[in-house]
Amino acid sequence: MTNSHRILGVMAATGAAALVLSGCVAKSDAAATGAFDVSSTDSDCAVSASTAQSGTLTFDVTNDTDQISEFYLLAEDGLRIVGEVENIAPAASRTLTVVAQPGEYFTLCKPGMIGDGIGKTAFSVSGDRVEVDGPDAEQKQQAVDLYAAFVKDQVGQLVPAVEDFVAAYESGDDEAARTMFPQVRAYYERIEPVAEALGDLDPRIDYREVDAVAEDLEWTGFHRIEKDLWVPEQGALNSDGETPAWQDWAPSTPEERADYGDLLLADVQELYDYVHSDDLTTALDDQGIGGISNGAIALLDEVATGKISGEEDWWSGTDLYDFAANVEGSKMAFSLVQDFAVSQGEEGQALVTEIEDGYEALDESLAAHGSLSDGFVSYDELTDEDKREFTDLINALAEPLSQLTSTVLD
Numbered sequence: 001m002t003n004s005h006r007i008l009g010v011m012a013a014t015g016a017a018a019l020v021l022s023g024c025v026a027k028s029d030a031a032a033t034g035a036f037d038v039s040s041t042d043s044d045c046a047v048s049a050s051t052a053q054s055g056t057l058t059f060d061v062t063n064d065t066d067q068i069s070e071f072y073l074l075a076e077d078g079l080r081i082v083g084e085v086e087n088i089a090p091a092a093s094r095t096l097t098v099v100a101q102p103g104e105y106f107t108l109c110k111p112g113m114i115g116d117g118i119g120k121t122a123f124s125v126s127g128d129r130v131e132v133d134g135p136d137a138e139q140k141q142q143a144v145d146l147y148a149a150f151v152k153d154q155v156g157q158l159v160p161a162v163e164d165f166v167a168a169y170e171s172g173d174d175e176a177a178r179t180m181f182p183q184v185r186a187y188y189e190r191i192e193p194v195a196e197a198l199g200d201l202d203p204r205i206d207y208r209e210v211d212a213v214a215e216d217l218e219w220t221g222f223h224r225i226e227k228d229l230w231v232p233e234q235g236a237l238n239s240d241g242e243t244p245a246w247q248d249w250a251p252s253t254p255e256e257r258a259d260y261g262d263l264l265l266a267d268v269q270e271l272y273d274y275v276h277s278d279d280l281t282t283a284l285d286d287q288g289i290g291g292i293s294n295g296a297i298a299l300l301d302e303v304a305t306g307k308i309s310g311e312e313d314w315w316s317g318t319d320l321y322d323f324a325a326n327v328e329g330s331k332m333a334f335s336l337v338q339d340f341a342v343s344q345g346e347e348g349q350a351l352v353t354e355i356e357d358g359y360e361a362l363d364e365s366l367a368a369h370g371s372l373s374d375g376f377v378s379y380d381e382l383t384d385e386d387k388r389e390f391t392d393l394i395n396a397l398a399e400p401l402s403q404l405t406s407t408v409l410d
Helices: 003-007 135-171 174-190 192-196 203-208 209-214 223-227 254-275 278-305 319-342 346-367 384-401 404-408
Strands: 019-023 034-040 045-046 049-055 055-063 069-074 081-088 093-100 101-110 117-128
Touching: 003 019, 003 117, 019 278, 034 049, 034 069, 034 101, 045 101, 045 278, 049 384, 055 069, 069 093, 081 135, 117 192, 135 174, 135 223, 135 254, 135 278, 135 319, 174 223, 174 254, 192 203, 192 223, 192 254, 192 404, 203 223, 203 254, 209 223, 223 254, 254 278, 278 319, 278 404, 319 346, 319 384, 346 384
Parallel strands: 019 081, 034 055, 049 117
Antiparallel strands: 019 093, 034 045, 055 093, 069 081, 069 101, 101 117
C-alpha cells in the first residue's frame, strides 16, 4: 500500500450477484421452498442434496465437531459468499436461509472458523430468476452483513497462511517463503482497506520501506520480510528509486527474522480479532452500502497508485498478484451493490453494464500474464506496452466506477 491511501476509510466487499437476500433465521421461520440438512464434521461437510430449484433455500446445519463451526454457500468462483452461518457451537444447530438465483455454487464447512474449510462440494440451482421483494432497508442491511462475512472469511484464511509463511521465513527456508509470499498476500489485498481504517495497523503490516522512512516509523511487516527473501543486488536502488539498496541495511539475522515474523503474526492476529468484534459491525452499519461501493473504488485506486507502477512489491516483482487480488476485491464490492444501481432505472443499468465490461476487459488483460492460482510473470517482464494497456483499462473502469456511490445512494 502507499501512504496516500491512509485517507481511504471504507472497505471492499463481496457477495454474489446471484444472491439477493440472505440471513440466519430461527428454524421455525425457515421457508419451505427448499430444505437441506447439513452435518459439519471434522472431515466432511455433508449436505442432504446437491441440487435445488431457484428461490428460498434453507440449510439446517448441525455441528458434529467439538469446535465452533461455520457453513458457507459460495458462488461459482468459490470465493464470493452467497450466504453463511457462523458461530455454530458443538452439538448445536443453526439455519441459513437464502434466496438463490439459478447458477452454480459450492457448499463448505469451516470447523474452528479459520483456514480453507473442508468438504467443498458443488451445488447447482436451476429454474427461473427470482425477483426479490421486501423492504429496501432490509436488503441494504443484508448486503452489509455479507460484506462482513467476506472479511471474516478472508482474514480467517490469512491467519494460518501467515503462520506457515512466517515459519518458513524464520527457519531460513527462503525458497518456500518466496513461493508463499504472493499467495498469502492475496487474502490481505482483497480486504486491505479494513486494516487501513485501523490507525497504524496497515503500516505495521504492509508499508513499503519508503513510506515507513517518510513517516519515521519502524519498518516491519510483509515488505520488510520481502527484502530479506529477495536480497537486492549490489547497485540496486531502494524502493524510493534513489537510495542505494544496501545503504544502512543488511540481511536480517536469525534473531531479527524471528522478531519480524512474530510481529507480523501479532499484527495479523489483531486484524483477526477486530473483524470478529462488534467494532467492525458498527463501522459497516454506519457506512452502509455507500461504504461498500466506495470500497470498490478504493481498491481500484490501490491498483492505480501502487501496483500498476511496480512500486508495491519492489524486491519480489510480484505486483501482479496484488493487482489481481485488489481487482477481485473491487469487483466483489461492486457485485454486492450493483442491484441497487440497476434499481435507479435506465441510467443505473447503463452504468452497471459499463462497469461490468470494464472489469471483464481488465480480467482478460491480466489473464494474458498468468493467474493467482497458477502464478503471474514477474513485473519486470511486462513491456511498456503492457503497462500502458493496464493503465488505459484501469482509467476506463475508474470513470464509471467513480459514479457508483452516488448512483446507489440516489
